[in-house]
Amino acid sequence: MKKRNHFKRIFIAMLLVFTFGVCSQDYFVQVKAENYADAAPEIQPASANGLKILFDNTHAQTAGAADWVIDGAFSDYANGLANEGYYIKELRKNSAITYSDLSGYDVFVIPEANIPFKATEQAAILQYVENGGSVFFISDHYNADRNKNRWDASEVFNGYRRGAYSNPTQGMSTAEAASAAMSGVVSSDWLAANFGVRFRYNALGNIDATNIVASSQCFGITQNIDTVAMHAGSTIAIINPAVAKGIVYLPNNLTTSNKWSSAVDQGVYNNGGVAEGAYVAIAKKGLGKAAFIGDSSAVEDATPKYKKEETGGTKTTYDGYEEDDDAALLLQLTDWLAEKESYTSFSQTSISLDTATALYSFETPSLSTEPATEPWASPSASYKWYDTTTFAAGSYGYTTTSGGGTGTVGDTTYSFGVPTQIIAGQELPLTIYFSNLTPNTTYTNYKVGAYTTGGTQVGMFKEVNGRWPSTYGYSSTFSITTDSSGNATKSLVFKIKSGVSGTANMRLKKGSTNVFTDTITIG
Structure with a gap:
């Protein structure tokens, strides 16, 4: 069969730069720095088709061995889409997804989310789809918990944790449960209730999915598709056949020898085939x-x-996109997602409807059980999945205190989180950390500046989505509100005046009082 053309990335070696671009014959990709406060990567197609695709990077898509970003290990897929004329961008922020984040895009791709969605985020995604947007949920096998927070992508998408339906923070420490990441997370059967599917808990090994639904029965998506590869994955139960349909299935007659080697239960639930659930499925919801x-x-x-x-x-990631008919299926599937159609259920079309997948009692959300202790391995003592200041150098979200630590005034501790490499003239993220303050209290009249010897102001500061001031100097005043532990953070964007090198001082003030000063090194 003839597969669609796509292009390999040619900038693999450039891992820790702040701004660079790469050209191919059909698109231009601009890659930014390594923190949510930086401008997000985007790919501009040479011949635009007028459609836009947004890739989520707000739910730990780079945790553990994952690197599911458009300028990393999802770049072949993103570049393949750009080659077809799609504009591609990463969603990069440190706050909850809102409808306004999504409304300007035709397709929202969610690669393996490892931090659960808040109820408000679920509502925003649902509103987006009902109004005509489309979502692509890319999951994995049960217990593929990349950041060791007890949630894997299948659980995040379904809306609840296996064995923890009554308490989504079950087993978490007080700090984990009280973290901003877990605030607003509520258990529900969200995916099944709204999209008619539920990811199963099974975990299957290396299998070629060759049970392909005829293209005439799935809007042409599977045209010329013969085989789709799986390497430790799960299947999808069809809960509501009126709105959901499987289009790719695993072979029949699978046995326990086909399960993933680290599966925590039987791994293979119904010997493969249609009874095992779909490997790839589609759904229709509202106008989306x-x-x-x-x-x-x-x-x-x-x-x-x-x-x-x-x-x-x-x-270490692998060339799965290049394997079998994976690339062709993904592109054809995305084309279908991007096409606007007015019918609101498959029962309004000529395709045949599925039969609902038969499930075990332990797959009922409220009756689910946890067959093995979570997380699958204990995280290192210094690593906290919900706190980017504990992340290792070179990882997405990593920040460090360039001047050598924190400053304490009385019982209050302050620190600056900045990139390891500060380049004059570059837009860079700044996070200011506050601790040991009065819990659940708002503090006002802070500002931050940067200056060289003699007091010359060389820093310019703005809110993450704000405008740059006209002169170098202290930032506009800002306030913070502490959490129940007396901690708070403030995120800004800053740049050092072009031409400045060596060291400078970064200072935090409250009113006219200097509360913390640290040294930064400018390269």
Whole structure:
């Protein structure tokens, strides 16, 4: 069969730069720095088709061995889409997803989310789809918990943790449960209730999915598709056949020998085939659509960008996108998602409807059980999945205090989180950390500046989504509100005046009082 053309990345070696661009014959990709406060990577197609695709990077898509970003190990997929004329951008922020984040895009791709969605985020995604947007949920096998927070992508997408339906923070420390990441997380059967599917807990090994639904029965998505690869993945139960349909299935007659070697239960639930659930499925909701796949292996490529956030180790990813008919299926599936259609359920079309997947009692959300202790391995003592200041150098979100630590005034501790490499003239993220303050209290009248010997102001500061001031000097005043532990953070964007090198002082003031000063080194 003839597959669509796509292009390999040519900038694998450039892992820790702040701004660079790479040209191919059909698109231009601009890659920014390594923190949510920096401008997000985007790919501008040479011949635009007028459609836009947004990739989520707000739910630990780079945790552990994952590197599911458009300028990393999902770049082949992103570049393949750009080659077809799609504009591609990463969603990069440190706050909850809102409808306004999504409304300007035709498709929202969610690679393996490892931090659960808040109820407000679920509502925003649902509103987006009902109004005509489409979502692509890329999951993995059960217990693929990349950041060791007890949630894997299938659980995040479903809306609840296996064995923890009554308490989504079950087993977490007080700090984990009270973290901003877990605030607003509520258990529900969200995916099944709204999109008619649920990711199963199974975990299957290396299998070629050759049970392909005829293209005439799935809007042409599977045209010329013969085989889709799985390398440790799950399947998708069809809960509501009126709105959801499987389009790729695993072979029949699978046995326990086909399970993933580290599966925590029987791994293979119903001997493969249609009874096992779909490997790839689609759904129709309101004016929009959704698609689902039970393994990220079919999407990834071998060009990871970041280091592992817990250890700083090098990631190894694989050319799954190049395997079998994976690339062709992904592009055709995305084309279908991007096409606007007015019908609101598959029962309004001519395709045949599925039969609902038969499930075990332990797959009922409120009756689910946890067959093995979570997380699958204990994180290192210094690593906290919900706190980017504990991340290793080279990982996405990593910050460090350049001047050598924190400053304490009375019982209050302050520190600056800045990139390891500060380049004059570059837009860079700044996070100011506050601790040991009065819990649940708002403090006002802070400002921050940067100056060289003699007091010359060389820093310019703005809110993450704000405008730059006209002169170098102290930032506008800002306030913070502490959490129940007396901690708070403030995120800004800063740049040092072009031409400045050596060292400078960064200072935090409250009113006219100097509360903390640290030294930064400018390269």
